[in-house]
Amino acid sequence: MRAVRVHQFNLDVPMRLEEVPDPRPAAGQVLIKTGAAAINPVDVAIRQGVHPYAKLVKPPYIPGAEAAGEVLALGPGVQGFQVGQRVFGRALGGGYAGRVLLDARGAGELPARYSWAEGASITVAYGTAWNALVIKAGAGPGETVLIQGGAGGVGMAAIQLAKRLGCRVVATVSSREKADFCRGLGADETINYKAEDFAARCMELTGGRGVDVIVELAACDNFDKDLDAIRVDGRLVVVGTGTGKGPKAEFRVPGVMTKDVRVLGMAAVNLAPKMPEVLRRLGSLLSEGALKVHVDRQVRLEEANEAHDLVLSGKFLGKVVITA
Missing domain, CATH: 3.90.180.10 (Medium-chain alcohol dehydrogenases, catalytic domain)
Structure with a gap:
């Protein structure tokens, strides 16, 4: 072959x-x-x-x-x-x-x-998004979820799954085209990180409280700033470093401590034993044609x-x- x-x-x-x-x-x-x-x-x-x-x-x-x-x-x-x-x-x-x-x-x-x-x-996009939102973060109705990089594969999946979970979705993007794409998938708000301070905008959107969950796809760029966007006792799920970036990301340890932030890592290899159940849940959405x-x-x-x-x-x- x-x-x-x-x-x-x-x-x-x-x-x-x-x-x-x-x-x-x-x-x-x-x-x-x-x-x-x-x-x-x-x-x-x-x-x-x-x-x-x-x-x-x-x-x-x-x-x-x-x-x-x-x-x-x-x-x-x-x-x-x-x-x-x-x-x-x-x-x-x-x-x-x-x-x-x-x-x-x-x-x-x-x-x-x-x-x-x-x-x-x-498999990768929706399995990763399910792991981040459901298994790791336990995101639920009424919570605000920030998806760092909403226009990629995992971002595309995370926007849709978060909306299915009843969450308010904020997605970061780098262009108007990507913002329109994310809104078409169901994102409630988009932030162009090249033009705006995403952390300040998140605080504004949540009345100064901060977002409940962050799905972080570019930790090498955003980790430290995420601590300014998240609420006390929020959940920060580290999915990736960012394409071509890594392996190190810098952050303020006091920033994690003072907000009691739960930093959650994840890897596909560790998800393998849970994939049959994940696929069963995703399968019902696929059969409905609910996933774009x-x-x-x-x-x-x-x-x-x-x-x-x-x-x-x-x-x-x-x-x-x-x-x-």
């Missing part, structure tokens, strides 16, 4: 499109013919060598954490799936390839109303390097997807 592989942890070294052996499903795995695979900021960070997950792979490796496609074969012991079924899920061994292995625990049926590109964009999945750009395997440059630039809305 054809696959894109990373040969060195260095963004200046291009990925290569190569012929590699087809994978075979082991116990607990589902083999699919790839319809599409999403490109996520974490893919770029791993390739850059700055993400902790870089320690889990050794070049040459196939990047990509999620994919959607048609089931070709099932590994021993896999139940609940059948050959020919449309599925999406967490990729094992990389998603930028013509054939992809999915973790059966982290895979679900893809309703016909969703395209391959949309299906490939669900915006795919800004679809590229071919041959364009993987350009797609990484696009993701690193941040000049896209929602998701960027690669087709095999």
Whole structure:
């Protein structure tokens, strides 16, 4: 099969499109013919060598954490799936390839109303947003949630899920186009962080109290300032450092202490045991067609390097997807 592989942890070294052996499903795995695979900021960070997950792979490796496609074969012991079924899920061994292995625990049926590109964009974005809002923060009706970076994949998902939870949603953006995009997803307020002090604006929007929950996707840029935007006893969920940023973020320790802020970390690898339940909950929303999945750009395997440059630039809305 054809696959894109990373040969060195260095963004200046291009990925290569190569012929590699087809994978075979082991116990607990589902083999699919790839319809599409999403490109996520974490893919770029791993390739850059700055993400902790870089320690889990050794070049040459196939990047990509999620994919959607048609089931070709099932590994021993896999139940609940059948050959020919449309599925999406967490990729094992990389998603930028013509054939992809999915973790059966982290895979679900893809309703016909969703395209391959949309299906490939669900697992990371919506799984991460669910983990941040429901499992970690316990966000609930009437609370104000600040989403730092509302126009990306996780931001797109977090806006919609927070609204489903009955929250008031404030999203930070870098342009009017992104503000319009977030409002179209349901955001109540948007803040252009290039033109406004987001912390001051959050205090204004909450009558000086501060937001209840922050979903932080760019901690290296915002962590310290988040402490000025959050309320006493608020919950700050650290989802990411920011594409191409890290690994360190500076913050005032007294700022955490004086507001009794609960700083909550999270990682996809730790969510794996809970994914069946998360997918069950998301599955009901998918079957209703309640989740909007915006795919800004679809590229071919041959364009993987350009797609990484696009993701690193941040000049896209929602998701960027690669087709095999």
